[in-house]
Amino acid sequence: MTRYIDFKRNSGLIMLVASLLLLGACSTKPVKVGEPVEVPVFPADRVLDPGTRYKVDEVSDPFQGVNRTIYRFNYHFDRYVFLPGVAAYQYITPDPVEKGLHNFFNNLTDVTTLINSILQLDLEKTMNSTTRVFINSTIGLAGFLNIASDVPKKEEDFGQTLGYWGVGNGPYIVLPILGPSNLRDGVGLGVDWWVRNELIRRNTDLESYQEMAINLLWALDRRAHINFRYLETGSPFEYEMVRMLYTTKRKLDIER
Amino acid sequence: MQRIRGALSALIIAFSWLGAANAAVEFPLGGETYEFPIDDKFKATVVGTPEKFQKTFPDAPVKAARLKVFPDREVPEYLWYESEMRYSHAFQDKPAPLIFLIAGTGGSYNGGKNAAMMKAFYHAGFHVVSLSSPTLPNFIVSASKTGVAGHAVHDAEDLYNVMEIIWNKFRDDIEVTDFHVTGYSLGGFNTAFVTWLDSQRKVFNFKTALLINPPVKLYNSISMLDRMLENIPGGVDNFELFYNKMVNAFSVVYSREERLEFGEEFLYKVFKELQPTDEQLAALVGLSFRFSSAHLAFTSDLMVDYGFVKPSNVELGRNSAPGDYQKVAMRLGFTDYFHRFFYPYYNEKLENPISRREMIDSMSLESIADFLRTADNVYVMHNRDDIILEEGEIDFFEDVFGDRAKIYPLGGHCGNMQYTDNVAHMLTVMGSLPNW
Numbered sequence A: 001m002t003r004y005i006d007f008k009r010n011s012g013l014i015m016l017v018a019s020l021l022l023l024g025a026c027s028t029k030p031v032k033v034g035e036p037v038e039v040p041v042f043p044a045d046r047v048l049d050p051g052t053r054y055k056v057d058e059v060s061d062p063f064q065g066v067n068r069t070i071y072r073f074n075y076h077f078d079r080y081v082f083l084p085g086v087a088a089y090q091y092i093t094p095d096p097v098e099k100g101l102h103n104f105f106n107n108l109t110d111v112t113t114l115i116n117s118i119l120q121l122d123l124e125k126t127m128n129s130t131t132r133v134f135i136n137s138t139i140g141l142a143g144f145l146n147i148a149s150d151v152p153k154k155e156e157d158f159g160q161t162l163g164y165w166g167v168g169n170g171p172y173i174v175l176p177i178l179g180p181s182n183l184r185d186g187v188g189l190g191v192d193w194w195v196r197n198e199l200i201r202r203n204t205d206l207e208s209y210q211e212m213a214i215n216l217l218w219a220l221d222r223r224a225h226i227n228f229r230y231l232e233t234g235s236p237f238e239y240e241m242v243r244m245l246y247t248t249k250r251k252l253d254i255e256r
Numbered sequence B: 001m002q003r004i005r006g007a008l009s010a011l012i013i014a015f016s017w018l019g020a021a022n023a024a025v026e027f028p029l030g031g032e033t034y035e036f037p038i039d040d041k042f043k044a045t046v047v048g049t050p051e052k053f054q055k056t057f058p059d060a061p062v063k064a065a066r067l068k069v070f071p072d073r074e075v076p077e078y079l080w081y082e083s084e085m086r087y088s089h090a091f092q093d094k095p096a097p098l099i100f101l102i103a104g105t106g107g108s109y110n111g112g113k114n115a116a117m118m119k120a121f122y123h124a125g126f127h128v129v130s131l132s133s134p135t136l137p138n139f140i141v142s143a144s145k146t147g148v149a150g151h152a153v154h155d156a157e158d159l160y161n162v163m164e165i166i167w168n169k170f171r172d173d174i175e176v177t178d179f180h181v182t183g184y185s186l187g188g189f190n191t192a193f194v195t196w197l198d199s200q201r202k203v204f205n206f207k208t209a210l211l212i213n214p215p216v217k218l219y220n221s222i223s224m225l226d227r228m229l230e231n232i233p234g235g236v237d238n239f240e241l242f243y244n245k246m247v248n249a250f251s252v253v254y255s256r257e258e259r260l261e262f263g264e265e266f267l268y269k270v271f272k273e274l275q276p277t278d279e280q281l282a283a284l285v286g287l288s289f290r291f292s293s294a295h296l297a298f299t300s301d302l303m304v305d306y307g308f309v310k311p312s313n314v315e316l317g318r319n320s321a322p323g324d325y326q327k328v329a330m331r332l333g334f335t336d337y338f339h340r341f342f343y344p345y346y347n348e349k350l351e352n353p354i355s356r357r358e359m360i361d362s363m364s365l366e367s368i369a370d371f372l373r374t375a376d377n378v379y380v381m382h383n384r385d386d387i388i389l390e391e392g393e394i395d396f397f398e399d400v401f402g403d404r405a406k407i408y409p410l411g412g413h414c415g416n417m418q419y420t421d422n423v424a425h426m427l428t429v430m431g432s433l434p435n436w
Helices: A002-026 A064-092 A095-119 A123-138 A158-164 A183-203 A208-224 A238-255 B002-022 B041-047 B077-082 B112-123 B137-143 B152-170 B186-201 B218-231 B236-253 B264-274 B278-304 B324-331 B334-349 B356-362 B365-374 B395-404 B420-429
Strands: A172-175 A179-182 B063-067 B085-090 B096-102 B127-131 B176-184 B208-212 B378-383 B405-408
Touching: A064 A172, A064 A208, A064 A238, A095 A123, A095 A158, A095 A183, A095 A208, A158 A183, A158 A238, A172 A183, A172 A238, A179 A183, A179 A238, A183 A208, A238 B236, B041 B264, B041 B278, B063 B152, B077 B137, B077 B278, B085 B112, B085 B137, B085 B152, B096 B112, B096 B152, B096 B186, B112 B127, B112 B176, B112 B264, B112 B420, B127 B152, B137 B152, B137 B278, B152 B186, B176 B186, B186 B208, B186 B365, B186 B378, B208 B420, B218 B236, B218 B278, B218 B334, B236 B264, B236 B278, B236 B324, B264 B278, B278 B324, B278 B334, B334 B356, B356 B365, B365 B395, B378 B395, B378 B420, B395 B405, B405 B420
Parallel strands: B096 B127, B096 B176, B176 B208, B208 B378, B378 B405
Antiparallel strands: A172 A179, B063 B085, B085 B127
16 A cells, blocks of 8 residues: 555656656747847848748647657767667677678668568569579578679668658657667558567567677667768757758658 | 990989989979860869879778767767767888878868878878868867867967877887878878978978868868859859758768768769769869868857857757858858857967958968978969869969979879879889889
């Protein structure tokens, strides 16, 4: 009984702390505003045309405060955990093994592409990805060699499949560790990940720690091949630029 | 008779040998015929040197590093992540000359042009230290003493300060025979003023300095760059539409596997996707410089709370959205920055205020022409069709630098920096005859 009350009281406290944190994280307003606000040399109401739709405003970002906080978290995670992890991974692993693993994971990504090409009823992409997966999984020794490198490759994922069938972006979301996304693509990532794990589970008898090891290696391999560095683009508007580019890119990827 | 002739020619050969040894630098390549493959100056500027005409090198052991330049500086909360200056170095494990590289307007120490030069000089046996442009937000926030970027002398002092700190940090680890410095575009301009400063402070006694495609008068060049946006179809009022189109094109080609930046890489990617006409190309170059001007003006505004686009008594935090300030900054050019922020800001600090004209004249290589004329360690490499020079400005270099100026007929603005002849010239100037 006392235990129950304790839990309740604690959960209330936890809720309070969490919501305070969220509220604190939520504000994207300036931290200090003078009274009255000085007029700058070039005020927005004089320079900007109210009739124009600005590219940078096109993305819906209602959770911006939380997103910005996660964006910062990702910067720190990248700098102090992820990138040193990648460096260690590259240092320890002999180059041919690293390359082989990279091909292996790409082959798994091709499987995702294959599934989603079918779901998008796209004959050409289905043929290409089938060919790639088939060749690389057989004579490419379970994907460790990229023999089918001449077959055109275009990644398709469940986010794109949803987009293909008319599902909109939903709000912009910065995912912890994974980075820029939106509601649709976030769901898509989850589905692709689940399907992939199911496939692995049904076709192998790996222990769960082995599955975790595969996922960890996968994450390291992925990060090793992405040159993007948080907050190093040189733009003081990086959050906005990345949001705009991510959304535009996904839109165009779905259309293609 | 035969013998006399033989002795004479031996003498002549001996003398010409001596002559060659005496001349500061002999230029073996790129003299008579210059076969840079792009004759359109805008295209050359955007596309650079096509791969098969490039002189490429294997990777160098480059280390990225960070430096707290002003230990006590509190940076604006919004720019919290720029508190340390980022740069890189690649050192030899034997005694070697050390060269500093300075990037151009808004350029980063790890941008394409600095990275390419780094490899070339490293493999020619140099210790290399690569620095960002003093106009890059990271440099402004972490290493600019005044926080207001683009001042010929102050920027040079900041660079010199950073060079000294870096040298002091590594002087026990590496053996340096002598010092050199080079930079492209605005970095070339910076190089001139850094060398001028060095002639007084004498910390490095630079053995050679090479200015690559520098502006003569900064104001002329920034005016030309601003005006390039007038080539937007339908004029500057259609900026947003044009911007939209360019960003779309960039998104198509950009993949997450690549470094994201809005300078030369942006230009190149959009070009690949759109294959634009000449006017659009000019507008595109203007747009890429517009990113630089917006970023530097906004950053400087935050550094000193001048009230340029952000009200002076509004403070942005680490989670604050820049909102309209970003859009306004993107609509303003370098000249707006100069007239409505830079000039009044610096003028107020002077004991004896100067006119706009005087300020403009002082931000020019002409202001140190006397030094440059006699400084036989300072070289320049330029292109007759450079798009940042006004009509006739190119003559300044041959006039002032004489034999120390190498003017190529083509290449646009820095488009030929990776061309084989040009790389050979850079190395030769620095006293390292190419061995390829």
